[in-house]
Amino acid sequence: MTTFRPFRAVRPAEDLASSIAALPYDVYSSEEAREAVAANPLSFLKIDRAETQFPEGTDMYSQAVYDRARDTLNEMLADGSFIQEEIACYYLYALTMNGHTQTGIVGCASVDDYQNGIILKHENTLEAKEQDRIRHVETCSAHTGPIFLACRPVSELKLLANQVRRETPLYDFTSEDGIRHQVWRIDRPEYIENISHLFTDIPHLYIADGHHRAASAVKAGLRKRAADPGFSGTEEYNYFLSVVFPSDELNIYDYNRIVTDKNNYTTGQLLDMIKDGFEITRIGSSACRPEHRGEFGMYLDHCWYRLTAKSSLRSDDPVKGLDVSILQDNILSPILGITDPKNDPRIRFSGGIRGLKALEEGADSCGGIAFAMFPTSMDELMAVADAGLLMPPKSTWFEPKLRSGLFIHRF
16 A cells, blocks of 8 residues: 655746756766856756855865755745645646656655555665765755656556646746656645545555655654654655656666776677677677667677677576676676676766767777667566565666756655
């Protein structure tokens, strides 16, 4: 039984939504965040990355930075840039990219559901990244970035979404990257009751993107509980901002790899070692994009190769059978010496949205090797999560990214 509930959102004034909305805080370097805020002073990054409000070189983890985020949020509420709903509502959030639309329901998921395994994850988190967002959440008394969740399709929810989409949207704008964003407020009592009820029949929600934000929101909520002698379980800090999409509407892109050297092997030696587990086809100068599971594109010395995993490498295990695992376990680790892909500086990751040209340029710049992956599927992601297992790092790249600043959950 999943708990999902409406909330009194803090959200932009209608004419400011396109200016305030920003990509998630963690897709920017500090320099990129500064450039974005300089170009657009209303950007939500001035709250999500409040070091942009200080001179370069300021410690982004100092308490003064978190205090500035809180103060900026309060100032924008005071001047009308943000408003807060009078009643608790749900929202419909549709993102359209390259003609494909995914539509999710915005509300608040439960800390207890995360703790009890109703909300499932597929990757680990890093303590340092958690601590940053915990301090941000606690200082602002708000969740400022939504967690990207998925569920298996529910026909009744899709029908309700279609009904809501016939109404005039609250926001409708196209961001600088060409993504159309549409938001509808769901404030009819019968719709709110129906949505809440339908979620109780959903056995699991899956974190698609935002593992660190989710873990931080949960830990901040648990700390609030521990400090609250009157804790009842209904307080807002027991819930965190989320958008839930049906899994069949989501696109996972390839998450590709670049290794910055050949681990002291010649090209001939590498090909000779790789052929033990893979059929190798020399392609030449044309980029090789994998067309199915078990197939990889490899760019080495200005030449593309197609690698096809032999049957001996395939597995029914939900993690070992992933293409990212096959590559890691049979080439990256034993041949190229990348045993810890999360922390090894010799490996870089490139989201598929950047294209295969980025792999060529990355490998050429360092004399290394690039690997083009076939995208992990939502079925694979959910199978790993259902089994209580974790994927290797950088297994999934979701596009389009949810915008921060369109919805804020205060507690």
